[in-house]
Amino acid sequence: MLSNSCAACHGTDGRSPGAIPSINGKSSEFLSQALHDFREGKRPATVMGRHATGYTDEEIIFIADYFSRQP
């Protein structure tokens, strides 16, 4: 349910057809760290700094795990 939200910009299952980075198959550690850093303003961002504020630590784990498992 949570990861479906990401798909609209990052592509279905995280495979982006265009200018927005794909997130499929990246390690869950990397994705989780990126989302935390976006949320805390530690990673340069445009829209992701704002999106990340909408998710809890636990939700970030689920999202990161889901996309790490997408081929």
Next chain:
Amino acid sequence: MKESFDMKHFSRRKFLKLMAGSGAMVSAAGLLHSCGKGTSSRVVIVGGGFGGATCARYLLRFDNSLEITMIEPSTRFITCPFSNMVITGMQEMDSISHDYVAQKERGVKVVHAKVQAVDAMVKMVALDNGEVIHYDKLVLSPGIDFKWEEVEGMHATDAKTIPHAWRAGTQTTILRNQLTAMDDGGVVIVAPPENPFRCPPGPYERVSLIAHYLKQHKPKSKILVLDAKDKFSKQALFEQGWEALYPGMIEWVSGSSGGRIDEVDVATRTLYSESGDKHKGDVVNLIPPQKAGEVAITSGFANDDGWCLVDQRTFESKVHKDVYIIGDASIAGKMPKSGFAANSQGKVCAAAIVSSLRGEVMPEPSYVNTCYSLLSPDYGISVAAVYRYSKDKGIYKTGGGVSPIDADEAYRLQEARYAKGWYDSITMDAFG
């Protein structure tokens, strides 16, 4: 309750009359008896836009045994997102047109017809080609229609002269052609409606991109924005961008200071404001007040304001069970009416439907919206929000925000690039 009860009976009478007229009564009854238990469930989706197309795709992802029929009159969907780039000659219509080949390939039955009536009691829809389709679950994603009755002096057919271009396609071309034909030094009037309406930042992106076109091709021209509202989406960012990119070219008049339109004289392209001012345009783009798409209104699913009340957790109609309404037509708490919101709602609704069919509790919904606006091809701004549901608040915002006001050129350029990436991704997610 009484009102909706009467409404159902009214639409049922109308439905039976229609059926008798089209000679489909027998096959309708036959369908009723042949629908045994234990087969894969039938979901009918009315409308093949961002909401309907996404819902179809995600329903199959959640349960590929479903029998899904999508009813959509057009053989290709032309998106409102990026139609302002077509209006201003920077993209072609084909680049914003999407067919239903991928949907058909994954097993969605796509019927190019128009729904004439919905019978939510017997759970069937009647089409204008005489066909009757039975459903277990019905999804309405009909988009918007216009409240022409609220525009004094103008009828739907006058949109050939004063285009709204708020449903993409022929209207997009009309506005494009009028802008192309206009002389340098002309006045373009854009008149956005009162809330709620489809795509809150859309009129202001349009103003920006028209200014971009005029600056290059007709630099002596002006744009007058006669707004029904006193404030608008991403206003500070738009006004900052207008000042930087198109100084002196755009005048925005708020509703309470004379922007609200009272009457239209179509022949002379003149708008009369509530305060008595008269504004004549060389090109006039009046965007009328809006309501839910026709089928939602005629089937009795809308309230007095013209929008559909739904359970914001599942998008099931408050008027009738097993009917779900998503996208612009629904009242979805804090979510705006946007293609992106419709995409998000299509997924939540798909999850709700599959859960209901399995007799399970649906997972906790999470919703999202992201809208980019281009102020020029190299200057983008955005608004993003994440939403959750609670019984008390309905759909409420848990995070998000707009682009920073103090961002530099590189940031605006990056957002313009992401705007294009956004389009490629969401159209692939919905139609690909």
